Amino acid sequence: MGEPSRLAIGARGLVLGLGCLAVVVPFWAVLTTSIASPEEISRAGGFVLWTREPTLDAYRAVLSGGIVTRALMVSAGITVVGTALSLVATITLAYALSRPGSLLHKPILLMTVFTLLFNPGIIPMYLTVKQLGLLDNYLALILPVLVNAFNVIVMRAFFLEIPGELLESAFMDGAGEVRILLRIVLPLSKAVVAVIGLFYAVAYWNAFFSAMLYLQSPEKWPLQLVLRTYVVNDTPIGSDQLSSNLENLPPQISVQMAILVISILPILLIYPFIQKHFAKGLMVGAVKG
Amino acid sequence: MAPTLSRRRVLALGAAAGLGPLLGACGDGGSSSSNGSTGPVKLPTYKPVTAATPDLAAEPAGVSPGYFTYPTASSAASQPVQGEAVTALTYTYDPIAPALGSNPYWQNLNDKLGTELKITYVASADYKSRVATTIAGGDLPDMVAIQGVVQQMPAMLKTTFTDLTEYLSGDAVLAYPNLAGLPTDAWRSVVYDQRIWGIPVPRARIGTVLYTRADLLAKAGLSLQPTSWDEFKQMAAALTDERAGRWAFGQIPFNTILEMNGITGNWPGGAGAWQAKDGVFTHTGTTPQFTQALQDTVELVKSGVIHPDQAGAPNTKRNQWMLAGTTSFTIGLYAGWGKFYGQAKDVPGFRLTGMLSPTRDGTGTRVRTPGPTLSSFTAIAKTDDANRIKQILQVLNWLCSPFGSSEYLALRYGVEGQTFNRNGSDPTLTEGGRSQTLLPVRYLAEASPVIYEPGNRQAVQDQYDHQVAGVPLAVPDPTLGLYSETVASKAASEQQELDSVLLEIQLGNKPVSAWQPAIKQFMDRVGNKIKAEYEEQAGR
Numbered sequence: 001m002g003e004p005s006r007l008a009i010g011a012r013g014l015v016l017g018l019g020c021l022a023v024v025v026p027f028w029a030v031l032t033t034s035i036a037s038p039e040e041i042s043r044a045g046g047f048v049l050w051t052r053e054p055t056l057d058a059y060r061a062v063l064s065g066g067i068v069t070r071a072l073m074v075s076a077g078i079t080v081v082g083t084a085l086s087l088v089a090t091i092t093l094a095y096a097l098s099r100p101g102s103l104l105h106k107p108i109l110l111m112t113v114f115t116l117l118f119n120p121g122i123i124p125m126y127l128t129v130k131q132l133g134l135l136d137n138y139l140a141l142i143l144p145v146l147v148n149a150f151n152v153i154v155m156r157a158f159f160l161e162i163p164g165e166l167l168e169s170a171f172m173d174g175a176g177e178v179r180i181l182l183r184i185v186l187p188l189s190k191a192v193v194a195v196i197g198l199f200y201a202v203a204y205w206n207a208f209f210s211a212m213l214y215l216q217s218p219e220k221w222p223l224q225l226v227l228r229t230y231v232v233n234d235t236p237i238g239s240d241q242l243s244s245n246l247e248n249l250p251p252q253i254s255v256q257m258a259i260l261v262i263s264i265l266p267i268l269l270i271y272p273f274i275q276k277h278f279a280k281g282l283m284v285g286a287v288k289g
Numbered sequence: 290m291a292p293t294l295s296r297r298r299v300l301a302l303g304a305a306a307g308l309g310p311l312l313g314a315c316g317d318g319g320s321s322s323s324n325g326s327t328g329p330v331k332l333p334t335y336k337p338v339t340a341a342t343p344d345l346a347a348e349p350a351g352v353s354p355g356y357f358t359y360p361t362a363s364s365a366a367s368q369p370v371q372g373e374a375v376t377a378l379t380y381t382y383d384p385i386a387p388a389l390g391s392n393p394y395w396q397n398l399n400d401k402l403g404t405e406l407k408i409t410y411v412a413s414a415d416y417k418s419r420v421a422t423t424i425a426g427g428d429l430p431d432m433v434a435i436q437g438v439v440q441q442m443p444a445m446l447k448t449t450f451t452d453l454t455e456y457l458s459g460d461a462v463l464a465y466p467n468l469a470g471l472p473t474d475a476w477r478s479v480v481y482d483q484r485i486w487g488i489p490v491p492r493a494r495i496g497t498v499l500y501t502r503a504d505l506l507a508k509a510g511l512s513l514q515p516t517s518w519d520e521f522k523q524m525a526a527a528l529t530d531e532r533a534g535r536w537a538f539g540q541i542p543f544n545t546i547l548e549m550n551g552i553t554g555n556w557p558g559g560a561g562a563w564q565a566k567d568g569v570f571t572h573t574g575t576t577p578q579f580t581q582a583l584q585d586t587v588e589l590v591k592s593g594v595i596h597p598d599q600a601g602a603p604n605t606k607r608n609q610w611m612l613a614g615t616t617s618f619t620i621g622l623y624a625g626w627g628k629f630y631g632q633a634k635d636v637p638g639f640r641l642t643g644m645l646s647p648t649r650d651g652t653g654t655r656v657r658t659p660g661p662t663l664s665s666f667t668a669i670a671k672t673d674d675a676n677r678i679k680q681i682l683q684v685l686n687w688l689c690s691p692f693g694s695s696e697y698l699a700l701r702y703g704v705e706g707q708t709f710n711r712n713g714s715d716p717t718l719t720e721g722g723r724s725q726t727l728l729p730v731r732y733l734a735e736a737s738p739v740i741y742e743p744g745n746r747q748a749v750q751d752q753y754d755h756q757v758a759g760v761p762l763a764v765p766d767p768t769l770g771l772y773s774e775t776v777a778s779k780a781a782s783e784q785q786e787l788d789s790v791l792l793e794i795q796l797g798n799k800p801v802s803a804w805q806p807a808i809k810q811f812m813d814r815v816g817n818k819i820k821a822e823y824e825e826q827a828g829r
Contacts, residue, residue, distance in 0.1 A: 038635060046609065064720070067387060126422040135426075212415045213422050219388035229384045229412045253605070 025049075034058050034257035041253060058258035068226060068262070074138075075205060075223035076266070082142040082204040086151075087197055094152045095181050098159035116149035122213065129214055140214035141207060141222070148203075151196045158192040159185060194277035198270070205267055227259045330454060330483040333462035338470035340366050341693030343739070345753045351472075351494040351760040355740040355753040356692065361714040366694035367467060369403030370683040376407045376430035378423060380416035380665070381729035394703035394725035401699045402687055404680070410729050424449055429670035431681055434732055435487060436665040440778045443481040450668040451678060454485045465682055467689035472737055474662040477770035487666035488685045490731070493738045494763060495623045495643075495756050496660025497555055499545050502617045503640040503751075513642055517651035518549055518585065525594040528617045537594040539607035539616040541795050544658060546585050548646035550578040553658040553764050557788035561658045563820075565767030568828055570820045574787070574808045581649075583794055583801045590795060600796065612636055618644070623660060624738075630748055640747065643755035645762065659763040667733050688734040692741065700730060715743035773822040780815045787811050 004012075029047045035058070036044075036051040062068050096102045097109050120128075125144060134140040162185060170180050186193065208224040215221060337347075340363065345355030389395050399405050409430065411419045416436055423429060429449065439445060455461065462469045468488060475489035503513055509528060515521040525537040543556055552573040554562035562573045573579055589595070596616055599607070604621065611619040612633050626641070633639040648655055669681050690696030698716065702709040708722030718726060740756075742748035773780075790807040793799040808816075 043613070046606065064724070066391070067385060067724075122418060123422055123425045126426055130426045130428070135428075209415070209418075212411050212419060216409050217388070218385045218410065219390075221385065226385055228415075229381065253609075 030257045030260050034254050034261050036254060038254075046253065058254040059262075061255060062227075062230065062258050062262065068223070070219070071221055071223040071226040072262075074220065078138060078141055078222055079201050079204040082146075083197055083201045085142060086146055086148070086200040086204075087193065089147050090151050090155055090196060090200075091181075091186070091193070093147060094155035095159055095177075095185060097152070098156045099177070112147075112149045112152055116153070126213055135214055136216040136220065137214075138220070141204070141210050144210065145203070145207070148200070151199055155189075155192055155196055158189055162188055191277040194274045198274050198278075201270065202267055223263060227263055230259050231256050330480055330485060331459040332473055332476045332480070333457045333471070333485070334460050334469055335471075335473045336463065336466070336469040338366065338466055338691045338736075339693070340364060340691045340697065345740070345749070349757070349761055351763070352753070352756040353493050353738050353740050354692075355749045357746050357749055358713065359715045359741070359743065360693040363693055363695040363698050366690045366696055367687045368683075369401065370680060370687055372404055372677075372680045374405035374407055375432065375681055375684050377409070377432040377434075377667075377733055378420070378430045379408060379410045379432075379434040379667075379729050379732045380413040380436060381410050381727070381732060382413050383727045383729065384724070385410075386725055386727040386729075392725045392728070394708045394722060395728055397704045397708075398699055398728075398730070401696065402684065404684055406684065406730070408728060408730065408733070410732075431670055431677075432667050432685070432733060433670065434490075434665045434667050438772070438777045441774070442772060442777055446481055446484075446486045446668065449671055450486055451671050452484045453487065453669065453678070453682075456678060456682060457485050465686035467686045467691065467736060468682070470691060470737060471689065472662070474769060478662050479666045480770050481772055487668035488682075488689075488734050489663040489666045490733070490735055491737050492661055492664055493623050493756065494659050494662070495759050496658055496763070497544060497620060498623050498626065498643040498755065499542060499646075500611065500619045500621060500626070500629070501642045501644045502611060502614065503642040504638045505614060505617045507640075514644060514647070516647045518647070518649045520651075521545075521549070521647060522589065522592070525589065526592065529594045531593065534615060536596045536616050537618060538599070539596050539602070539610045539619045540599050541586060541590060541595055542618065542620060543582070543586055543791075543795065544620070545644075545646045546582045546589070547573070547579070548656050548658065549649050550582040550585070551648065551653070551656055552576060552578045552582070553656060553766075555658055556791060559784055559787065560661075561766050563766070563768050563823065564764065565823075565827065568824060570767065570823045570827070572808075572812065572816055572820070574804075575812065575816075579808075580801060580804060583791075583804055585649075586795050587797055587801060590797060600792075608632070612639075624664075626752055627742060627748075630742060630745060640751070642751050643759065645755075645759055655762050656764050657759055657762040659766055662769065665732065685734045688730060689736045691736045692739045697736070700735075701726065712744070717743070767827065768823055771823050771826045773819045775815050775818045775822060780819065783811050783815045 029049055032051050033041065033048045035054040035056060036048040037053040037055050040048050040051055040053070093108075093112070097105065097112070099105075129135060129140050129144060132143075134143065166184060167180055170184050175183065206224055208222070208228055211222050211225045215225075218226075339354070341356070341360040343354030344357045347354040386392060386395070389399075395406075407430075413436070416434075417439075420433065420435070423433070424445070433450070457465075457468065471489055471491050472494075474494065475491040476485070479485055479487045479489050501513065505528070506513055506524075511524050511527060512520075515524050528537040529535060544554065547554055547556070553564060554560070554573050556562075559574070564571050564573055596602075596607075596610060604619075607616070607619045608621070608629070610616045612629070614636075626643075629641050630639075633641075645655060646657065667685065669678060672678060687696060688700065690700065698705075702716040702718060703722055703726060705711065705716075707719070708725055709716040709718050711717070740749050740752045742752075787807055790799065790803060794801055794803055812820075
């Protein structure tokens with residue numbers, strides 16, 4: 001293959017550029033709409049691509065009163081604690097299932113796979129949470145979803161890839177299973193741990209439904225559930241809404257876009273740090289699921 | 290890959306909807322048929338309450354009173370309620386309010402009420418699953434807002450909630466004067482099996498409004514009230530200028546066209562589609578007038594007077610079109626009327642009116658589909674403790690205090706100088722007050738609606754005029770207070786199918802002749818059964 005011609009490079013650039021634009025423009029529109037002035041929005045009748053009079057009113061409206069900031073802390077806490085617990089549980093389970101001859105290997109694997117296929121309905125889940133006395137407790141958002149079967153399978157597949165000789169030699173040198181896991185398997189599995197960690201983190205971050213069911217007091221709500229009350233009632237006038245308390249808020253669309261920005265920002269910030277592991281980690285799941 | 294597998298959860302919601310039969314099975318059977326011996330329940334006696342003389346009187350019946358300004362002096366309309374805290378579960382259409390600890394409005398409310406009110410709430414969209422799980426879990430709060438009709442509704446109510454008939458039926462309600470001020474039609478919707486199950490959150494009878502940008506029509510030299518189908522079409526054409534990006538409508542005004550052809554019904558959904566004559570129920574979809582309305586609709590859509598992006602546009606978008614003058618009309622429930630003024634504060638000359646549906650040829654009687662009588666009703670968890678029931682009813686009575694009373698001020702505006710200030714006599718919420726008053730107390734119980742737009746006399750007059758003109762045209766809904774198990778359990782999917790055929794016809798993708806087989810299939814599968822159920826109940 002020789003050097004590509006200038007034309008070919010230009011064409012590739014154009015295609016890639018258009019591809020990037022298709023991704024970037026919606027984000028840009030969300031951002032500018034969230035800071036555009038009411039006049040511009042009403043002139044455009046919706047999304048705004050350029051704003052001359054940027055205003056942070058929408059953010060001020062959402063963040064005032066401290067409800068959203070509090071919910072942000074709650075969400076961050078649940079995400080960090082939940083992801084850590086989930087990773088510990090998933091890694092240990094996946095490691096045990098990847099070792100031949102571990103206790104009750106087959107039944108446990110089957111049970112894990114079973115949950116992948118069959119999910120309890122919301123009412124059995126609710127009753128279980130209630131029996132455990134976890135209603136109105138943050139643990140209710142973590143324990144029922146602590147281990148995800150799909151993630152266990154992906155991780156187990158990754159662990160199975162690690163050459164058995166390596167583990168065997170460590171064993172010969174007197175290392176126990178825990179030591180092997182911590183010193184040999186985990187350092188070799190950074191990619192998959194990063195990816196699975198991100199899966200868990202995003203899921204904890206985005207979860208609102210369990211919070212809606214299990215948390216009685218609105219002051220305990222995580223961010224997504226709080227923000228949902230701003231966005232979900234997409235038909236303020238078609239529906240049975242009487243309240244006129246919101247009439248001095250910025251236009252609904254900029255509030256919604258501000259909310260979008262607030263809710264995706266933290267995940268967007270984490271993403272670049274994990275991205276380098278991402279392709280590799282995903283491939284494992286793809287070829288050996 | 291999310292641990293919550295949301296798609297399955299959605300499926301599981303279907304299971305939640307099936308909860309009713311389970312509950313019914315553990316109760317005493319409770320079928321939807323009558324108890325026979327008890328006879329029709331006596332509805333609560335209606336005795337209007339007012340704390341301030343309205344500027345525009347509530348006449349004829351069903352019209353809301355109008356107030357140009359807020360009364361300066363407010364007097365108490367109820368006694369404070371003693372006793373232990375009362376818990377409640379309800380829904381909201383608003384963002385959440387600050388918690389009790391940092392919410393002076395709520396603290397003041399508890400103070401004035403005399404009883405601590407502990408409210409739990411979720412967004413309206415999630416409310417059904419929350420109620421289903423709460424009922425299944427068996428730990429009900431004292432009061433639960435009930436939205437819509439679920440399968441086996443009478444049995445569910447019987448096993449889970451308190452029968453309030455002896456406390457509210459007939460003159461018994463007079464012990465709670467503010468509850469006696471709730472309209473009779475709203476009470477009809479809380480009766481199942483001839484028992485009273487809750488307190489309605491009443492709504493204005495005027496129903497769905499064809500919101501009209503009166504300023505745009507005036508500028509185009511058009512009448513605010515066309516008198517025939519021909520004039521209606523001419524008006525629509527005059528308001529449309531595709532090159533300038535202007536259209537008359539933001540959605541297909543199908544319900545208006547139905548009314549123009551002399552029949553009722555809110556489509557999609559088909560609410561109010563049943564009409565009755567001499568005990569015989571007819572689904573208006575089966576009438577020749579409906580087919581005529583379809584033809585008219587196709588004609589209107591073809592003439593290009595409807596915004597090309599209308600299909601699938603959310604209501605927020607349609608409202609935005611109207612506010613921006615891209616369209617001259619939007620269609621929505623009356624309850625939202627007051628919202629437009631806040632959103633249109635930057636629109637010069639903005640004036641909003643409601644348009645009535647003329648008759649097709651300009652003669653004869655005009656008709657109107659009345660709106661839902663209530664938003665939801667509040668039931669009391671099952672208990673035999675009569676004193677507790679009375680205390681909870683007192684709390685609800687307090688929450689229904691009328692416009693102009695000091696309780697109303699505490700309920701809507703909070704503390705003067707802290708959550709609201711006076712502008713003249715009109716209370717204006719402070720920034721803190723605005724978020725604190727989002728506490729959805731009003732979705733537990735509230736007085737009958739009034740028309741009040743602070744500092745906007747024209748707005749009050751326009752809403753009042755529309756009610757005065759429209760309410761007397763309303764054709765009473767014969768199914769009000771009747772319960773059809775088929776509607777609650779099986780009709781939804783059939784209705785959806787019907788709605789999709791309707792939409793295809795309206796958009797011109799299917800011929801008008803496709804309607805007959807569709808409505809016949811609907812009638813064969815569920816319609817005739819619904820008809821029989823209604824006729825049986827109405828007959829006794």
